[in-house]
Amino acid sequence: MVKHNFLVCSVVIAIASMLSICDANNNDDGPKLHIVYLGSLPETTNSYSPTSHHLNMLQQVLNGSNPTKSLVRSYKRSFNGFAAMLTNEQAAKLIEMEGVVSVFPSKTLQTQTTRSWDFLGLPIKAAKKQQSTESNLVVGVIDTGIWPESESFSDEDINDPVPKKWKGTCAGGKNFTCNKKLIGARFYVDDSARDSHGHGSHTASIAAGNNVDNAGFYGIAQGTVRGAVPYARIAAYKVCGTGFFGCDDHDILAAFDDAIADGVDIISISIGFIRPLNLENDSIAIGSFHAMVKRVLVVSAAGNLGPKLGSVLNVAPWMLSVAANTIDRKIIDKVILGNRKVLTGSSINPFESNGTKIPIALSNGDSDKCPKEEADKCGCLDEILVKGKIVLCDNYPSFRDGVGGVIVKEGDTFLRIPFLPLLTLSEKDYEFVKSYKNSTKDPRAEILKSETTRDDDAPKVAAFSSRGPNPIIPEILKPDVSAPGVDILAAYSPISSPTGFPDESDKRSVNYDILSGTSMACPHVSGIATYVKSFHPDWSPAAIKSAILTSAKPMVSSSVDDVGEYAYGSGQANPIQAINPGLVYDINKGDYVQMLCNLGYDNGKIKLITEEINPCKGAADRSLVTNLNYPSFAVQVRPKVPFNISFSRTVTNVGLANSSYGVTITPVPEVNITVTPSVLSFKALDEKKSFVLNVIGKIPRTNVVTSSIVWLDGSHHVRSPIVIDVS
Ligand SMILES: *[C@@H]1O[C@H](CO)[C@@H](O)[C@H](O)[C@H]1NC(C)=O
Ligand SMILES: *[C@@H]1O[C@H](CO)[C@@H](O)[C@H](O)[C@H]1NC(C)=O
Ligand SMILES: *[C@@H]1O[C@H](CO)[C@@H](O)[C@H](O)[C@H]1NC(C)=O
Numbered sequence: 164m165v166k167h168n169f170l171v172c173s174v175v176i177a178i179a180s181m182l183s184i185c186d187a188n189n190n191d192d193g194p195k196l197h198i199v200y201l202g203s204l205p206e207t208t209n210s211y212s213p214t215s216h217h218l219n220m221l222q223q224v225l226n227g228s229n230p231t232k233s234l235v236r237s238y239k240r241s242f243n244g245f246a247a248m249l250t251n252e253q254a255a256k257l258i259e260m261e262g263v264v265s266v267f268p269s270k271t272l273q274t275q276t277t278r279s280w281d282f283l284g285l286p287i288k289a290a291k292k293q294q295s296t297e298s299n300l301v302v303g304v305i306d307t308g309i310w311p312e313s314e315s316f317s318d319e320d321i322n323d324p325v326p327k328k329w330k331g332t333c334a335g336g337k338n339f340t341c342n343k344k345l346i347g348a349r350f351y352v353d354d355s356a357r358d359s360h361g362h363g364s365h366t367a368s369i370a371a372g373n374n375v376d377n378a379g380f381y382g383i384a385q386g387t388v389r390g391a392v393p394y395a396r397i398a399a400y401k402v403c404g405t406g407f408f409g410c411d412d413h414d415i416l417a418a419f420d421d422a423i424a425d426g427v428d429i430i431s432i433s434i435g436f437i438r439p440l441n442l443e444n445d446s447i448a449i450g451s452f453h454a455m456v457k458r459v460l461v462v463s464a465a466g467n468l469g470p471k472l473g474s475v476l477n478v479a480p481w482m483l484s485v486a487a488n489t490i491d492r493k494i495i496d497k498v499i500l501g502n503r504k505v506l507t508g509s510s511i512n513p514f515e516s517n518g519t520k521i522p523i524a525l526s527n528g529d530s531d532k533c534p535k536e537e538a539d540k541c542g543c544l545d546e547i548l549v550k551g552k553i554v555l556c557d558n559y560p561s562f563r564d565g566v567g568g569v570i571v572k573e574g575d576t577f578l579r580i581p582f583l584p585l586l587t588l589s590e591k592d593y594e595f596v597k598s599y600k601n602s603t604k605d606p607r608a609e610i611l612k613s614e615t616t617r618d619d620d621a622p623k624v625a626a627f628s629s630r631g632p633n634p635i636i637p638e639i640l641k642p643d644v645s646a647p648g649v650d651i652l653a654a655y656s657p658i659s660s661p662t663g664f665p666d667e668s669d670k671r672s673v674n675y676d677i678l679s680g681t682s683m684a685c686p687h688v689s690g691i692a693t694y695v696k697s698f699h700p701d702w703s704p705a706a707i708k709s710a711i712l713t714s715a716k717p718m719v720s721s722s723v724d725d726v727g728e729y730a731y732g733s734g735q736a737n738p739i740q741a742i743n744p745g746l747v748y749d750i751n752k753g754d755y756v757q758m759l760c761n762l763g764y765d766n767g768k769i770k771l772i773t774e775e776i777n778p779c780k781g782a783a784d785r786s787l788v789t790n791l792n793y794p795s796f797a798v799q800v801r802p803k804v805p806f807n808i809s810f811s812r813t814v815t816n817v818g819l820a821n822s823s824y825g826v827t828i829t830p831v832p833e834v835n836i837t838v839t840p841s842v843l844s845f846k847a848l849d850e851k852k853s854f855v856l857n858v859i860g861k862i863p864r865t866n867v868v869t870s871s872i873v874w875l876d877g878s879h880h881v882r883s884p885i886v887i888d889v890s
């Protein structure tokens with residue numbers, strides 16, 4: 164029984180889908196992986212050995228058993244702590260020990276790839292002129308590793324030697340070599356930093372891959388692939404292993420620890436938990452706080468839990484959280500019926516048709532061997548009947564071969580890249596094919612290979628992209644921005660299957676693959692942040708982020724009932740405008756700590772996140788959280804209750820020394836928005852000016868009111884959305 168529970172539990176953990184249920188059902192007090200957090204490292208480390216300190220502490224709680232066996236990892240480069248196998252009782256003893264800030268169980272996080280996880284039954288509910296400055300920058304990618312031989316990571320075009328500041332190393336394991344492009348590699352899972360999944364190579368190449376001509380996926384989307392900063396360096400930190408075992412907290416923290424100490428400039432992390440986490444429980448929030456302190460901006464994926472409201476992940480204000488939108492290239496596929504009717508579907512079908520129309524069949528014919536509902540879903544396949552034919556399936560089928568093709572009704576579970584000729588049709592078109600089949604003597608069809616068309620509706624936020632409001636800190640608008648994350652062609656691991664999961668029956672090998680997810684959107688913005696930093700090497704993480712947010716291109720909602728800003732934040736990131744934002748909203752460590760005090764975080768939690776000891780003066784005042792110098796405005800108010808919300812902000816002039824900015828407010832009938840003063844005049848660069856934005860109103864019912872302000876000086880356009888959530 165215990166074993167069964169354990170198996171279920173470990174499966175559940177492995178698929179990272181229902182961790183809380185797993186935890187709730189787990190009465191067994193066996194050792195579990197815990198992270199023991201000890202705060203900062205001592206200033207002088209000469210006589211201090213973190214590992215022996217960690218072993219010593221373990222020895223005191225292990226009651227005689229060997230501490231080296233339970234110590235999984237020591238963190239000793241950017242912060243102090245360790246991961247160890249501990250029972251709940253042992254963990255409770257450790258928390259009492261001197262110097263221990265906190266002890267918490269390690270969780271499993273997921274890469275933010277695609278809907279393809281659904282297919283395996285993993286319910287998703289539960290990646291030349293600036294040459295010399297650019298080549299001085301390093302993008303750290305915390306992911307599934309990297310394929311070092313990929314053309315995207317060759318150093319052919321890089322002349323400059325590895326930057327002097329680089330303190331990292333190429334510790335990718337056996338048969339893993341770095342070069343002047345891929346300058347660092349470390350692994351925390353498996354036995355090498357080699358990417359056997361594909362996700363890490365994909366995200367790294369989106370951020371900083373070389374220009375590679377004539378890349379494509381079986382000829383689909385053929386063209387040049389490239390990263391935002393092709394001369395920047397890449398360091399890969401492999402925290403997610405082969406298969407579906409997710410990415411563990413303790414490995415993620417170790418990767419942050421190393422990446423910060425190695426000297427990366429930007430960290431790209433397309434990983435998130437399966438639901439939003441409190442900051443003190445979120446290893447990515449904690450790791451990225453340390454990165455921010457060391458002036459490293461962390462860019463992360465907003466999550467693939469959309470379009471559910473409040474599903475956004477990676478919500479800490481010191482991170483940049485990215486939503487995924489479509490691009491103007493759309494990949495479609497077509498089916499031609501025997502009556503010459505052509506229907507358009509949406510899967511990426513790499514299989515070439517030979518020009519023959521083949522018969523259409525129902526999975527089980529008209530036999531009553533299995534219930535109709537099962538048969539309609541292709542749950543029971545009459546192999547003889549369907550051999551070589553095109554089968555109609557209400558659901559995505561689980562079989563991999565034996566049929567000539569599949570037509571599937573579009574649902575919330577789909578795999579973009581199928582194993583066999585497959586077309587996904589809208590319900591209406593699917594029913595059309597069904598009635599054609601039922602009303603035709605010799606129903607036939609031909610499924611064509613996918614092609615690309617123009618999508619004039621782009622950019623639109625993808626349905627899967629996680630939505631706001633920020634479930635942890637509603638005063639901080641998340642996601643921050645949107646970037647392309649649908650059907651992105653980028654480097655891949657040739658030892659993975661194109662669908663991204665290990666599968667014996669799929670022997671295809673590709674160097675470039677098309678993936679969708681906020682995982683793919685994240686490295687677009689990591690690349691943009693690196694690009695901005697190449698122009699402004701001295702800018703803080705908050706300044707770089709502000710530049711990207713205030714210059715983003717406004718977007719429009721996908722549908723009337725979709726709160727646009729909750730889908731795309733400030734809009735679609737715009738690299739060219741981001742390098743010259745005019746004004747920036749800067750934030751320092753102390754401001755974030757003050758915000759945590761205002762939120763009512765107790766000193767213990769604040770210490771855990773920030774290492775600050777007793778920083779809060781006086782009682783928490785939630786109404787001051789809106790004063791964090793964030794480049795967007797958000798607040799929650801109650802219906803029918805009059806409100807007057809103040810947002811204090813300070814902008815720094817990074818445009819023209821002598822300049823004057825006037826404010827434009829988008830009027831909305833429900834509220835009165837004022838900005839004081841409404842003109843900001845600067846005499847020098849880096850001069851700061853403050854203003855207060857007030858939103859006054861009384862709104863009768865639940866609603867979300869959105870507006871925006873723009874500071875204009877004639878050449879710069881500094882925009883911030885305003886979101887008033889009445890709930
Ligand atoms: C430690 O070991 C002793 C003797 O074997 C045992 O009585 C005690 O229950 C153990 N304590 C814990 C916390 O395992
Ligand atoms: C090293 O890895 C590459 C890529 O997988 C492979 O082609 C090569 O044979 C390997 N070499 C050795 C010595 O294992
Ligand atoms: C969050 O962390 C705290 C201690 O840091 C712990 O008590 C709590 O159980 C954690 N919550 C979750 C949901 O993991």
Ligand SMILES: *[C@@H]1O[C@H](CO)[C@@H](O)[C@H](O)[C@H]1NC(C)=O
Nearest residue numbers: 516517518519520521551567
């Ligand atoms: C085309 O493919 C179908 C089904 O795979 C096969 O039956 C047929 O013989 C092929 N036709 C030609 C001309 O190769």
Ligand SMILES: *[C@@H]1O[C@H](CO)[C@@H](O)[C@H](O)[C@H]1NC(C)=O
Nearest residue numbers: 525594597598599600601602
């Ligand atoms: C097929 O057509 C017959 C007669 O027109 C009808 O009774 C039956 O319901 C149809 N079946 C399907 C699956 O549409």
Ligand SMILES: *[C@@H]1O[C@H](CO)[C@@H](O)[C@H](O)[C@H]1NC(C)=O
Nearest residue numbers: 806807808809810855857859
């Ligand atoms: C709103 O609050 C500000 C202070 O934050 C105050 O100056 C202003 O008079 C208030 N407005 C109203 C209408 O109460």
Ligand SMILES: *[C@@H]1O[C@H](CO)[C@@H](O)[C@H](O)[C@H]1NC(C)=O
Nearest residue numbers: 820821822823844845846847
């Ligand atoms: C700054 O601009 C104002 C108005 O455009 C102009 O009158 C003034 O001379 C300028 N000052 C300097 C130092 O350039």
Ligand SMILES: *[C@@H]1O[C@H](CO)[C@@H](O)[C@H](O)[C@H]1NC(C)=O
Nearest residue numbers: 832833834835836859860861
């Ligand atoms: C906005 O201000 C005007 C003028 O002071 C006032 O008439 C109006 O009622 C205000 N609207 C709201 C929504 O508070």
